[in-house]
Amino acid sequence: MPDCTFFTTAIDYTNAAPHIGHAYEKVLTDVFARFEKLSGRSVYFLTGVDQHGQKVQQSAEKEGLSPLEFAQQCTTKFLSLWQQLGVHYDGWAATTDPLHKQAVQRILQQLFASGKLYKQAHRGFYSVRQEQFLTDKERTETGEFGPEWGEVVELEEENWYFRLSEYKDWLLGFIDGHEHFVTPSFRRVELRNAVEKLSGDLCISRPKNRLSWGIELPFDTGFVTYVWFDALINYVSFAGYLADPDSGLPRFETLWPAKAHVIGKDILIPAHGVYWPIMLHAIGFPDDQIPNLLVHGWWNISGAKMSKSTGNVIDPAALAAHYGVTALRYYLMADISTGKDADFSEERLRMRFNDELANNVGNLLNRTLNMAHRYRAGVLRKIASPDPDLAQLAHRDAPNAVVTYTDAMAHYQVDAALDAAIQLARACNQLIESSAPWKLAKDPAQAERLDAVLYHLAEAIRIVAILLNPVLPDASLSILAQLSVDTTPSLHDAVWGRLEDGHVLGLPVPLFPRLEPPPAAAD
Numbered sequence: 127m128p129d130c131t132f133f134t135t136a137i138d139y140t141n142a143a144p145h146i147g148h149a150y151e152k153v154l155t156d157v158f159a160r161f162e163k164l165s166g167r168s169v170y171f172l173t174g175v176d177q178h179g180q181k182v183q184q185s186a187e188k189e190g191l192s193p194l195e196f197a198q199q200c201t202t203k204f205l206s207l208w209q210q211l212g213v214h215y216d217g218w219a220a221t222t223d224p225l226h227k228q229a230v231q232r233i234l235q236q237l238f239a240s241g242k243l244y245k246q247a248h249r250g251f252y253s254v255r256q257e258q259f260l261t262d263k264e265r266t267e268t269g270e271f272g273p274e275w276g277e278v279v280e281l282e283e284e285n286w287y288f289r290l291s292e293y294k295d296w297l298l299g300f301i302d303g304h305e306h307f308v309t310p311s312f313r314r315v316e317l318r319n320a321v322e323k324l325s326g327d328l329c330i331s332r333p334k335n336r337l338s339w340g341i342e343l344p345f346d347t348g349f350v351t352y353v354w355f356d357a358l359i360n361y362v363s364f365a366g367y368l369a370d371p372d373s374g375l376p377r378f379e380t381l382w383p384a385k386a387h388v389i390g391k392d393i394l395i396p397a398h399g400v401y402w403p404i405m406l407h408a409i410g411f412p413d414d415q416i417p418n419l420l421v422h423g424w425w426n427i428s429g430a431k432m433s434k435s436t437g438n439v440i441d442p443a444a445l446a447a448h449y450g451v452t453a454l455r456y457y458l459m460a461d462i463s464t465g466k467d468a469d470f471s472e473e474r475l476r477m478r479f480n481d482e483l484a485n486n487v488g489n490l491l492n493r494t495l496n497m498a499h500r501y502r503a504g505v506l507r508k509i510a511s512p513d514p515d516l517a518q519l520a521h522r523d524a525p526n527a528v529v530t531y532t533d534a535m536a537h538y539q540v541d542a543a544l545d546a547a548i549q550l551a552r553a554c555n556q557l558i559e560s561s562a563p564w565k566l567a568k569d570p571a572q573a574e575r576l577d578a579v580l581y582h583l584a585e586a587i588r589i590v591a592i593l594l595n596p597v598l599p600d601a602s603l604s605i606l607a608q609l610s611v612d613t614t615p616s617l618h619d620a621v622w623g624r625l626e627d628g629h630v631l632g633l634p635v636p637l638f639p640r641l642e643p644p645p646a647a648a649d
């Protein structure tokens with residue numbers, strides 16, 4: 127049973143092929159979950175696919191498939207990508223799952239019975255692409271609806287509405303009273319400003335004659351549920367909310383509230399920042415049971431949004447196949463600061479891998495193991511040297527790296543955490559240069575210092591390997607195996623002096639082979 131932590135992350139639309147943005151979000155959440163485990167806390171990580179809605183229905187029609195067949199085809203691509211990238215989730219939320227449908231219908235029925243839903247006719251302009259009615263707020267200065275809305279048609283229809291606006295004051299108070307509701311804090315300010323302007327209720331249905339691919343309203347069978355209302359519920363439905371005891375789902379009270387919902391900046395307002403807390407509040411969740419939101423930024427291409435129409439979508443599966451999962455996970459975690467945007471660059475992926483992993487960590491490991499075998503048959507002597515450069519590594523650089531790392535991870539700043547590990551490895555490489563073990567090896571009077579240098583290097587590498595574990599699980603285990611450390615990586619072991627006197631190091635195995643540009647790009 128998980129201790130306390132429960133990360134859920136936005137579920138991906140199955141009407142699109144997975145791209146680098148999806149990969150980033152899942153790897154990021156996977157890293158948070160692995161960090162919790164490394165810290166000795168158990169964790170439950172839920173992710174999944176958002177399979178209903180008009181876009182799925184339309185894409186399926188175009189391909190001559192049923193919506194379910196189409197959604198399943200897309201789902202397979204996401205599932206295989208998460209496997210390829212080492213994204214280890216505990217729960218899989220596919221919104222066509224009958225257990226999810228049951229929870230959505232139970233929640234709708236409850237809201238209906240308590241008078242929080244009403245039916246009304248509405249005439250207005252409707253964006254087919256965004257699946258929503260537009261208001262004058264969406265018009266440009268010239269009075270048009272911008273191209274982002276795609277085809278806009280005039281429609282009149284009856285629908286079911288959720289009394290969203292009744293909860294505006296509650297939400298403002300909740301945001302004011304919950305400093306950590308949204309991270310980073312500038313997004314909380316953005317959200318608050320948006321809530322100030324909130325007016326009108328939320329249309330939560332679509333008439334079946336326009337959209338049949340959705341979850342039927344339990345109290346009015348001519349309608350299906352609006353896809354966002356359905357999708358948001360995944361966070362509770364797959365955690366066992368309102369589930370029958372024999373459903374096989376987790377027990378809700380053991381998982382809730384999630385420590386964070388990890389989402390992209392585009393789906394904070396209104397979906398996760400307005401609809402979701404209000405939905406939970408209206409269902410009866412007390413304020414302390416409303417989960418926090420961690421809002422990450424976007425990967426762009428040369429400052430522009432990735433989009434299928436401009437053809438600049440990056441395929442993470444192809445990148446991982448070419449450069450390896452380690453390189454891709456490292457780049458996605460090291461070259462963006464959580465909450466901000468970054469520009470995707472394959473050249474930077476290679477550069478950072480070569481500079482920070484191949485030339486720095488890999489080289490350090492390789493040199494250390496080679497020297498230890500050449501000069502000492504791989505056997506370490508545990509020596510606490512008074513030499514200032516060694517004492518600095520043991521008593522300042524290594525503990526500082528662990529503190530900086532832990533603090534950065536606790537604040538979701540994976541790039542800063544990685545940097546702490548990389549800097550520690552750099553300090554070790556500098557120690558190799560300054561202490562020149564190859565010279566010490568030639569002077570019997572320096573035998574003790576040579577032993578001390580080798581011990582300090584091995585010990586620092588062991589700590590680097592532990593720190594790298596959430597981002598680079600395979601590389602971390604490989605480094606530890608080469609050091610002949612066979613305990614499960616744990617942050618509790620990231621303290622100086624765990625390698626015993628007489629410990630025998632393993633043999634070096636090349637770990638981070640330098641990356642070269644693909645042949646086409648090398649021309």
Ligand code: MSP
Binds near residue numbers: 146391393423
């Ligand atoms: N299906 C909805 C989420 C429902 S959650 C109840 C959705 N799906 S999505 O496929 O469009 O996006 C999934 C996640 O990927 C979102 O959090 C979104 O912000 C993120 N990203 C999409 N493009 C991205 C980038 N270019 N960069 C980083 N993340 C991006 O929204």
